[in-house]
Structure formats: C-alpha cells, structure tokens
Amino acid sequence: MNERPWLAAYPQGVPADIDASQYQSLVQLMEEAFTKYATRTAYTFMGKDTTFAQTDAQSRQMAAYLQSLGLARGARVALMMPNIPQYPIAMAAVLRAGYVVVNVNPLYTPRELEHQLKDSGAQAIVILENFATTLQACLGATAVKHIVLCAMGDRLGLLKGALVNYVVRNVKKLVPHFELPGAVRFNDALDKGASLTLDKPELKPDDIALLQYTGGTTGVSKGAVLLHSNVIANVLQSEAWNEPVMKQVPAGEQPTSVCALPLYHIFAFTVNMMLSMRTGGKTILIPNPRDLPATLKELSKHTFHSFPAVNTLFNALANHPDFDTVNWKNLKVSVGGGMAVQAAVAQLWLDKTxxxxxxGYGLSETSPSASCNPVTAKEFSGTIGVPIPSTWMRILDDAGNDITASGEPGEIAIKGPQVMAGYWQRPDETAKVMTADGYFRTGDIGTMDARGYFKIVDRKKDMVLVSGFNVYPNEIEDVVARMPGVLECAVVGVPDEKTGEAVKLVIVRRDPSLTEEAVRQYCHDNLTGYKRPRHIEFRTEELPKSPVGKILRRELRKKK
Known part of the structure; x- marks a missing residue:
C-alpha cells in the first residue's frame, strides 16, 4: 500500500520524505552541532549555562574515561539520572566511545533496576547519588563493574555546586546513605579523561545507539533496539514537521525548548535533546516538573519556543496560580504526546497561551514519533494527526489484512526509518509485532478517515496509561501475588482526571487480616510511583474467570 492520502494535510513546505542518510551516526550529528554552534548555549540548568563547545569537551573527556575502563565496542552503559547537565554529557560520551546507551528511570525500585541491568547486560552505569541505594541493593546480581556517581551540583561551579549539594544532602535529605566501593565521582572521571585520548570508533547507521525499555505487548520489560539511523530519522522528521512554525522564530533569537519530560524517556531524548542538537537550540532542563512553582519560576526567566509535554503537565501548569508569571507569547509549538490529550485541557492551553x-503519537519502538497534527492547526482535532514524513501507517484486522473502510477500527501498524530493529535478544517477541513487509504492530486500536487522519479508540492489550507511562497489569499482579496473604489479584485501569488513567488493584485475601496499608507499603517497596495502585479493593468471592481460568479484567472494569 503506497497511497498516502495524508500528504494533502501537510502544511506548505513540509516534505513527503526526509533523507536520513545525511548522517552516518548520532555522533556525526552531534559533532556537527558542537562545531557549528560552539559558542551557543546548549543547556541551561539552575541558572548555569553550558555551551555546545563545553558539552563537546566534557563528553569527549568522559568518553575517553569510559574507554579506559576496557569496555568492548558495543558495551551497554546505563544512565540513571533526572534532567541534569550530566545526562547529555554522559549520553554523548557513551555514543562517542562506541557504546550503547541504556536509559533507566531513576525512580525504579531495586527489583525493576535489577531486571533492566541484567537484561541489557550493562557493565557500567552513570547514576545520580540520590538513587545509589537502589543500585546498592541489586548490584551483586548484575554485570555492572563500573559506577560513575553524579551529584546534583556537579556542573554548577565550585561555590554554587557545593551549596546545592549541601542542601540536597543535608537539608532536603534526598540522598539516603549508600556504600558503593570503587565508584568514581563524575567530576573525577572528567578530570581523568582530560589527560586521555579518545579513540574514535567508526560508527555506521545500523549500529545500536540505545536500548529503550518498554513493556512491549506482554508486560515483561523489553529493550527496544534503536539504531543510530532510527533516531537520526526521527530527529529529521520532527525538524521537518515543526519547520512551518519554528521558522517564525525571529532571526538572531536562538530556538529554545523546555525539557520538562525526563530525558530517559524517548520523547524527550529525541524531540528535546537530539532535535536541539540538530537545530542549534537551547534546552531548558527541568529536573522535577512536579514541582510546579519551581518549574514556573525557571520558565519565567526564559524566552522559549517549543514545549513538548504530556496532558497532565499542560493541565497542571495551566491551572496553577503562577501561570501568568511566565511569558508564553513566544511559544510556537506545544507538542502533546505520551498519552491522550483531553479536549478541555487543549482548549484551556490555547486560551491561556x-x-x-x-x-502526536508514537512509541519507544518508533523512536518515538509516528504521527502528529499539523503544527499550523489552530484548533484541537481530537485525533493523533497524520503520519509524519517518510512514515506509512495502516489499519489491520486480526488476520493482518488492511482495513480500507474509512472509520473502521483495527490495529494501527507503522512503517518507517524510525521503527526499531527489534527487541533486545528476544526474536520471538520481535516476530510477534513485526509484519513480513516491515510494519510494526502497535497493539493500539485506531481508525483512519478519508483524509488520512488517525484516531486511537482503544488498546488491544490491558495496558494502563498513567501520565504517559505504560503500566502492565501482568507485572503488578506478578509482584502482588508474591505477597503473603494474597490468594489472587488482578489489575485494571480506571479513568482518572489527573493522570488519564489510574491503577486499580483487586485482591482476594488468603489471610483475612491483610490490610490495605500493608498492600500499599508492599507496592511502595517493589514498584515505582506511577505503577502503584491508586485504588485497592478487597473481594470475598473469587475473581471472574473465563472457562479456561483466565481472569476477566473486562468484568472487573464494569464494577466499581
């Protein structure tokens, strides 16, 4: 199927296709930026600017240090940090050294971290000290031999950095006691690397750039293998898509984006960090967007043009009393992704900004962007827009055949240069989601209208989407089922005004004395925040099941 009815919806100047072959690797893209935009600010964090030239020098030093550890070409290096300057430095270093980035959510519990480190075979990790206790708890079960420890104030200069670290450690008490013998401090690693020479590997488009972990379609966390060419393509696709409004940024004004989404999430990785590299843009790093007063205070100091976010953040900001302390009038594009954008939130945002x-729409498996509404649109469409340049999307029935009738629901499938190479060391799982002609089956049920606009109507699987993060019932059920006193349990998603959906856990007790408080504590110890049940219900009778004994989650959804 080569027809692309959606091309008629493209704003003037947006090409049907992009040329991803102009770069051999993400390193080539970054090194071009380091030279071309050397004197510009690449990142700003807590009042401290880092230029492209500084990012170049520091990532080169860190890359040389990592190579000195004796890691083989293609070794996996985990990055476990929030949005702090050390992240983009470490990311560039890992790729420049010829290694593979493994993005890790810093809020993971030891159980979740252990799985990801073991599955990826990571041999080194760059981690913020705030989360070092988590690593300490699972380190012995992993292949990690080298630890680089960051502190919040590392790159803020001597005085300010020392002050920030003192407050984080001693006033806010955000760094629990840990013992990681042999760990090297980030700044010490940079100093060591400064006297070493980087051995530049020859990277090719089909070399692996990162492992982006996702639940895929089953719930066991799998690494989506994203090649250098995948991410390059998505950067160029995103650039082409935003061009009609970004070209309105006044000459001499540096394009600037707000990075409130976490950089370990593929949305921010590509659409904030890598796209800003390509365009010579400045990135405002927001380490904790949940701290709305601090976020708005930071934004009040800047002129910015691009703001990728999830529905919950748009909503929380627009309803905050400090919203008007920020100058929003230079904003050219607000990209909503990760979860459905609600019409009421979109209207409020438009009214206020x-x-x-x-x-837009995408997945870890698609680097992530696959479709988006035209950036020139003036009203909310309620759709996920049209496929972006060089991207084909179609609607498939259960047999894998095209559904051609307009508005008829089926599974959304995506083909394009941004689609992953497969799941890390899981050919069976890869085979389940890839069609013979190279389409990725998303597991999302959608429709396409005659104009080529797509709409999500449901999900094929039982995944719950909490503030843009995938939560897999299987994983939570597996964890809770191990708790003494639980006979059986099931998880479903329920509507939630704030987060889109929330996790509901239904339990049949083996031990009648089991309390909700005990279950919440157990979930707190074993699951990161967004996976923890918001609602817990105890039942006395067994859970509804199919004739073969499978728990019927849809029956649980019907009952409150």
Missing part, C-alpha cells in the same frame, strides 16, 4: 496543543 495562544498556542494550540499539537497532539
């Missing part, structure tokens, strides 16, 4: 929320 004058910039419509442009909803």
């Amino acid at each position: 004058g910039c419509p929320v442009c909803e």
Whole structure:
C-alpha cells in the first residue's frame, strides 16, 4: 500500500520524505552541532549555562574515561539520572566511545533496576547519588563493574555546586546513605579523561545507539533496539514537521525548548535533546516538573519556543496560580504526546497561551514519533494527526489484512526509518509485532478517515496509561501475588482526571487480616510511583474467570 492520502494535510513546505542518510551516526550529528554552534548555549540548568563547545569537551573527556575502563565496542552503559547537565554529557560520551546507551528511570525500585541491568547486560552505569541505594541493593546480581556517581551540583561551579549539594544532602535529605566501593565521582572521571585520548570508533547507521525499555505487548520489560539511523530519522522528521512554525522564530533569537519530560524517556531524548542538537537550540532542563512553582519560576526567566509535554503537565501548569508569571507569547509549538490529550485541557492551553496543543503519537519502538497534527492547526482535532514524513501507517484486522473502510477500527501498524530493529535478544517477541513487509504492530486500536487522519479508540492489550507511562497489569499482579496473604489479584485501569488513567488493584485475601496499608507499603517497596495502585479493593468471592481460568479484567472494569 503506497497511497498516502495524508500528504494533502501537510502544511506548505513540509516534505513527503526526509533523507536520513545525511548522517552516518548520532555522533556525526552531534559533532556537527558542537562545531557549528560552539559558542551557543546548549543547556541551561539552575541558572548555569553550558555551551555546545563545553558539552563537546566534557563528553569527549568522559568518553575517553569510559574507554579506559576496557569496555568492548558495543558495551551497554546505563544512565540513571533526572534532567541534569550530566545526562547529555554522559549520553554523548557513551555514543562517542562506541557504546550503547541504556536509559533507566531513576525512580525504579531495586527489583525493576535489577531486571533492566541484567537484561541489557550493562557493565557500567552513570547514576545520580540520590538513587545509589537502589543500585546498592541489586548490584551483586548484575554485570555492572563500573559506577560513575553524579551529584546534583556537579556542573554548577565550585561555590554554587557545593551549596546545592549541601542542601540536597543535608537539608532536603534526598540522598539516603549508600556504600558503593570503587565508584568514581563524575567530576573525577572528567578530570581523568582530560589527560586521555579518545579513540574514535567508526560508527555506521545500523549500529545500536540505545536500548529503550518498554513493556512491549506482554508486560515483561523489553529493550527496544534503536539504531543510530532510527533516531537520526526521527530527529529529521520532527525538524521537518515543526519547520512551518519554528521558522517564525525571529532571526538572531536562538530556538529554545523546555525539557520538562525526563530525558530517559524517548520523547524527550529525541524531540528535546537530539532535535536541539540538530537545530542549534537551547534546552531548558527541568529536573522535577512536579514541582510546579519551581518549574514556573525557571520558565519565567526564559524566552522559549517549543514545549513538548504530556496532558497532565499542560493541565497542571495551566491551572496553577503562577501561570501568568511566565511569558508564553513566544511559544510556537506545544507538542502533546505520551498519552491522550483531553479536549478541555487543549482548549484551556490555547486560551491561556495562544498556542494550540499539537497532539502526536508514537512509541519507544518508533523512536518515538509516528504521527502528529499539523503544527499550523489552530484548533484541537481530537485525533493523533497524520503520519509524519517518510512514515506509512495502516489499519489491520486480526488476520493482518488492511482495513480500507474509512472509520473502521483495527490495529494501527507503522512503517518507517524510525521503527526499531527489534527487541533486545528476544526474536520471538520481535516476530510477534513485526509484519513480513516491515510494519510494526502497535497493539493500539485506531481508525483512519478519508483524509488520512488517525484516531486511537482503544488498546488491544490491558495496558494502563498513567501520565504517559505504560503500566502492565501482568507485572503488578506478578509482584502482588508474591505477597503473603494474597490468594489472587488482578489489575485494571480506571479513568482518572489527573493522570488519564489510574491503577486499580483487586485482591482476594488468603489471610483475612491483610490490610490495605500493608498492600500499599508492599507496592511502595517493589514498584515505582506511577505503577502503584491508586485504588485497592478487597473481594470475598473469587475473581471472574473465563472457562479456561483466565481472569476477566473486562468484568472487573464494569464494577466499581
């Protein structure tokens, strides 16, 4: 199927296709930026600017240090940090050294971290000290031999850095006691690397750039293998898509994006960090967007043009009393992704900023962007837009055949240069989601209208989407089922005004004395925040089951 009815919806100047072959690797893209935009600010964090030239020098030093550890070409290096300057430095270093980035959510519990480190075979990790206790708890079960420890104030200069670290450690008490013998401090690693020479590997488009962990379609966390060419393509696709409004940024004004989404999430990785590299843009690093007063205070100091976010953040900001302390009038594009954007939120955002929320769609497996609404649209469409350049999307029935009738639901499938190479060391799982002609089956049920606009109507699987993060019932059920006193349990998603969906856990007790408080504590110890049940219900009778004994989650959804 080569027809692309959606091309008619493209704004003037947006090409049907992009040329991803202009770069051999993400390193080539970054090194071009380091030279071309050397004197510009690449990142700003807590009042401290880092230039492209500084990012170049520091990532080169860190890359040389990592090579000195004796890691083989293609070794996996985990990055476990929030949005702090050490992240982009370490990311660039890992790729420049010829290694593979493994993005890790810093809020993971030891159980979750252990799985990801073991599955990826990571041999080194760059981690913020705030989360070092988590690593300490599972380190022995992993292949990690080298630890680089960051502190919040590392790159803020001597005085300010020392002050920030003192407050984080001693006033806010955000760094629990840990013991990681042999760990090297980030700044010490940079100093060591400064006297070493980087051995530049020859990277090719089909070399692996990162492992982006996702639940895929079953719930066991799997690494989506993203090649250098995948991410390059998505950067160029995103650039082409945003061009009609970004070209309105006044000459001499540096394009600037707000990075409130976590950089370990593929949305921010590509659409914030890598796209800003390509365009010579400045990135405002927001380490904790949940701290709304601090986020708005930071934004009040800047002129910015691009703001990728999830529905919950748009909503929380727009309803905050400090919203008007920020100058929003330079905002050219607000990209909504990760979860469905609600019409009421989109309207409120448009009313308050004058910039419509442009909803897009993508997955870790697609680097991530696959479709988006035209950035020139002035009203909210309620759709996920049209496929972006060089991207084909179709609607498939259960047999894998095309559904050609307009508005008829089926599974959304995606083909394009941004689609992953497969799941890390899981050919069976890869085979389940890839069609013979190279389409990725998303597990999302959608429709396409005659104009080529796509809409999500449901999900094929039982995944719950909490503030843009995938939560797999299987994983939570597996964890809770191990708790003494639980006979059986099931998890479903229920609507939630704030997060889109929330996790509901239904338990049949083996031990009648089991309390909700005990279950919440157990979940707190074993699951990261967004996976923890918001609602817990105890039942006395067994859970509804199919004739073969499978728990019927849809029956649980019907009952409150």
